[in-house]
Amino acid sequence: MDFTVRDAGDSTEIRLHGRMTFSDHDTFRSVIAAFERPAGHRIVFDLSGLDFVDSSGLGMFIIARDTAQKKSLDFAMRGARDEVQRLITVAKLHKMFTIDA
Amino acid sequence: MMEFQHETPASLYGLDLGIPLGDRRVLIADDSRFNQRTLTRFLHWAGITQVAFAADGTELLERMESVRPDLLLIDADLPPIDGVALCRVLRADPRWRDLPILMQSARNTDQLRTLCFQAGATDLLAKPVNPGECIARVRYHLERRSMVQELRAFRERVERDLRQARGMQLALVPDDASLAALAARNGLSIEPVFQASDEIGGDFWTSFEIDPAEGDGESRVGIFVADLSGHGIASAINAFRLHTLLTRTLPDDRRDPARLLGLLNQRLSDILPVGQFATAFYGVIDRAADTLLYAAAGAPNPLLGSQGGFRVLDASGLPLGAFGGAQYENRRTPFRPGDTLFLCSDGLTEARDGNDAMLGEEGLADLVEQAATAAPDRPFPWLMARFAERFGTSLRDDLTALWIRRDAGRGGGACDKGAFIPPSD
Incomplete structure (x- = not known):
């Protein structure tokens, strides 16, 4: 998995690319480092470049959500497609996450 | 005590000897008694006390199993099988495939050195052998071997643990x-x-x-x-x-x-x-x-x-x-x-x-x-x-x-x- 971080004022967009699996834990730590933002800051995961997540990947979404809650950040995800969208639906994560259209 | 001071390894150019190598065995294959003695003294300075000898290639091959060396010092001009051929024979045996073999030779042509490496030598020492270089190279290869062995033992332990854990998982x-x-x-x-x-x-x-x-x-x-x-x-x-x-x-x-x-x-x-x-x-x-x-x-x-x-x-x-x-x-x-x-x-x-x-x-x-x-x-x-x-x-x-x-x-x-x-x- 690769990622890019784009800051725009009081919001940050993090685009995830490729396959997000067990072996991406270290990369994901760098993603979480981008959550060092003031309370109220908006962070959005753009998942449109993501081809696949496994259960470890879903776990990383949950870690991101938990980190954002602890820092009082406004966290959302958007753009999931195909297999990623299917797994989010199967795990009903859309009920627990803010999903932007 | 003072008598020994100048002979103790630490005294040679104030060399830091690193990990102790007292339990390591070195087998020297050299037909010259003088060379055997000189190399043994160098090895003592390197902290290595268990040294065995072979006068020729045949004897070396005979002694391998009983000595079980951690490192070989072979003279490239050894009779009747020369060191290069000996090296090939040893490398063909799975038991000695990753044993450090140091060759020493008086003929220091690039061609011979290349030949030695191709035959499976780990390193080369030019004759006359200098004590400092000899100690440094021997220690380097023995320490490297220790680390590889430690890693291998660790890996084997982890694999054994995983096998056992897999068995337990299957029993669930x-x-x-x-x-x-x-x-x-x-x-x-x-x-x-x-x-x-x-x-x-x-x-x-x-x-x-x-x-x-x-x-x-x-x-x-x-x-x-x-x-x-x-x-x-x-x-x-x-x-x-x-x-x-x-x-x-x-x-x-x-x-x-x-x-x-x-x-x-x-x-x-x-x-x-x-x-x-x-x-x-x-x-x-x-x-x-x-x-x-x-x-x-x-x-x-x-x-x-x-x-x-x-x-x-x-x-x-x-x-x-x-x-x-x-x-x-x-x-x-x-x-x-x-x-x-x-x-x-x-x-x-x-x-x-x-x-x-x-x-x-x-x-x-x-x-x-x-x-x-x-x-x-x-x-x-x-x-x-x-x-x-x-x-x-x-x-x-x-x-x-x-x-x-x-x-x-x-x-x-x-x-x-x-x-x-x-x-x-």
Whole structure:
């Protein structure tokens, strides 16, 4: 998995690319480092470049959500497609996450 | 004491000797007594006291087994086999394949040096051998060998531990005999495939009978399939935790799948770190009512086969242990004599073939349909054989698959493996 971080004022967009699996834990730590933002800051995961997540990947979404809650950040995800969208639906994560259209 | 001072290793140019090498054995192959003595003195300065000698190549080969050296010092011009040939002979023997071999030679042409390395020499010393260089090179190769041996021992220990853990994981699931007995008592056939990956993982499944509630008639059969997120020892340990939690549940919980999952979710949420969870399916087969009552926590969708073919059951739901307080939903579907329930873990649906193409849920549904058509008598072995053909048998993830079939009713004729069907059925 690769990622890019784009800051725009009081919001940050993090685009995830490729396959997000067990072996991406270290990369994901760098993603979480981008959550060092003031309370109220908006962070959005753009998942449109993501081809696949496994259960470890879903776990990383949950870690991101938990980190954002602890820092009082406004966290959302958007753009999931195909297999990623299917797994989010199967795990009903859309009920627990803010999903932007 | 003072007498020894100038002979102690530390005194040579104030060299830092690093790790102690007193237990290392060096075998010197040199036909000159003078060279043997000189090299021995250098080795003593390097902290090496166990030194053995061979005057020629033949003697060296004879002494290898008894001395079991950690390093060889060979003269390239040794009679009757020269050092280069000797080196080739040694390297051809698997026992000495990674033994450090230092060659010393008075003829320091680039051609000879290249020849030595090609023959398998680890390093070269130019004659006359300088003490400082000799000590540094010998120590370097012995230390390197120690590290490689330590790493290898560590790796072997981890592999042994993983093998043992894999054995324990395999022992979590019902054994063949008790499973066959349970199935027979309940008019079912239950065929499992449960394979732990090389790295071990977090799959776990079990089946049990649930005592009838008072005035509730027959016993029921619970089928529980779970996959702990992640890989390796952590997810295997979490599988054991889940197994323990499940064994502590009461019949009242087990009769109600949504309640059971809610309970397990709560307990797992308390102990699992953020980001770890289990996807799960839990179903209760009720033969008296001809139904399957089930609840799920984000498991791969089960397939239910009946007269009209297979259809997909909805196994969506919040994973166990991820969100405290999560609620689960009971779903009920007819499960009549002759019907089939196919359950699996994502080790099956997420398997990738040689072209990196994933089987996927749709691919799996097609494969199950094909199995039922192509091999109506033994669909499950057919299915797993096709799977192995395409995806191989070396798994990156644990794999669980269950083919559960209700025996056909009276007069149905297709009685599985002679299983006893109670007359009341």
